[in-house]
Amino acid sequence: MVVKHSHKECTSSLQAVRDALDVVSGKWKLQIIISITTGNHRFREIQRSIPNISSKVLAKELKDLEEHELIKRTVYDDSPVLVEYTILPYADTLDDVIKALYDWGIQHRKKILKK
Amino acid sequence: MVVKHSHKECTSSLQAVRDALDVVSGKWKLQIIISITTGNHRFREIQRSIPNISSKVLAKELKDLEEHELIKRTVYDDSPVLVEYTILPYADTLDDVIKALYDWGIQHRKKILKK
């Protein structure tokens, strides 16, 4: 466990874990990151690439990701306005987190299913 | 990112990430694991150690954790019935996940706050 220490130490470190989970969990965030990473940069492009996501939810999630500095929103003020979303280098810092989750998820599914 | 590969590969690996998040995310799961790890083994003990958790939620979360084989529920059939919850060794396999989340959470909070 994160802790062989005191309960207090443990619970205080929970905030950090929760912060990370905020960014990474939820139904859409990783899908959106993947979509942009794989070449979709316009709002409607991203939306079309992710089955069943609504404009409303996509708009909100994009805002969240932008606040967390994982993606960048650039407005090119031609007419009609053009908006582009790109992945920021900071998003790469999530690699370890995602890899850890992925690895554990894979082995866990094997373990639970083989019973 | 997890992926420099195709969109399809990415999205397929999402299930593993989601599996892991199911186990680790949520308001209570880690708090309960911590509580048991630090010496609370009885239902009411655990409940008292975690502020504001209701019997209902605790009972449900304990069942989840048991299904995932992270904890063990043992009933000693004395009268009155005694129930004991203990951490299984399998819970230790979560260490890497929690550490990755923790590390990222710490640095992320620093980064967002110093702005």
Next chain:
DNA sequence: CATATTGGTAACTTTAAGGTAACTGATTAC
């Protein structure tokens, strides 16, 4: 005898996330 503790369960209410549909105003395509 009354009250508290044990490990929960049942019924009900609240909250939050997400879904649905319609709409914007400017521009292009048919």
Next chain:
DNA sequence: GTAATCAGTTACCTTAAAGTTACCAATATG
């Protein structure tokens, strides 16, 4: 001239998770 596309916003509705309250039967405590 009608419809579609762009990037969203708004108001409303549904659903699931979580919280609230009360309760159980057995035992121990004062």
